[in-house]
Amino acid sequence: MRTEAEMMELILNFAKNDQRVRVVGMEGSRTNINAPKDRFQDYDISYLVTDLESFKKDDVWLDYFGERIIMQKPEAMSLFPPQLGNWFSYLMLFTDGNRIDLKLIPLDELNLYLSSDKLLTVLLDKDGRVHTPPIPTDRDYHVKRPTPEFFDDSCNEFWWVSTYVAKGLCRNEILYAAEHLNLYVRPNLLRMLAWKVGLDTGFSLSVGKSYKYLDKYLSIDLWDRLLVTYRNSSCEEMWQALFACQELFRETAGYVAQMLGYTYPDYDGKVTTYLKKLFEDRTQ
Structure with a gap:
């Protein structure tokens, strides 16, 4: 199983090398100091991008993150009514047991994203758009x-x-x-x-x-x-x-x-x- 350090490096390297990705955020239990740590914790990652539709054309780019056991795209499923507005998510379980829940968010909705969850931290900000980086807290929960x-x-x-x-x-x-x-x-x-x-x-x-x-x-x-x-x-x-x-x-x-x-x-x-x-x- 890839370590946390390896997974974070993978997630950030993709963003650094793709010009469409301008900001990377992380939410969920991995940002919560009060949450127990174990190997089942997801990597709840958000990429704020300049051209979301170009990512949705195919899923080949997701192979970068590893071999998948299964993937779900809730916003593309008839079973679930879309709940994320203009956002699009990929829920991926990999053969080594790691899981990434990856959201793509239009860059012009950065402020909406930053206010969407108190358990949020900014991992990468290529253009210095986030003037006051949020400090994760679970008080809303x-x-x-x-x-x-x-x-x-x-x-x-x-x-x-x-x-x-x-x-x-x-x-x-x-x-x-x-x-x-x-x-x-x-x-x-x-x-x-x-x-x-x-x-x-x-x-x-x-x-x-x-x-x-x-x-x-x-x-x-x-x-x-x-x-x-x-x-x-x-x-x-x-x-x-x-x-x-x-x-x-x-x-x-x-x-x-x-x-x-x-x-x-x-x-x-x-x-x-x-x-x-x-x-x-x-x-x-």
């Missing part, structure tokens, strides 16, 4: 203190969609139940746990994309109870996962509400009674 409205909405969504999970389980529609548990119920539990971490740490840190660092800030007991909610291979397991979600949500949301001076909704009890009745009646 810190857990944010919820407003009373946002807290209440999260509680409402959690308990409302819990009834959809139960309905699916009563019908033995396990895929329907799993989708609602995984896409709506558990994400609100994870959000509530992140707010607890925020309260416990003064809202001074990030729990990472997809809550991937959450285990570092929860007690062993809370973490083990969260993992129980991922046992979803049968309707019986999913019932237990749903009840585990509810118990953990109730405890965590109650803590968050108390610490922030918010009101925890009373419909928790009514929904819980309703779901337990469905569970008890499921074989009748």
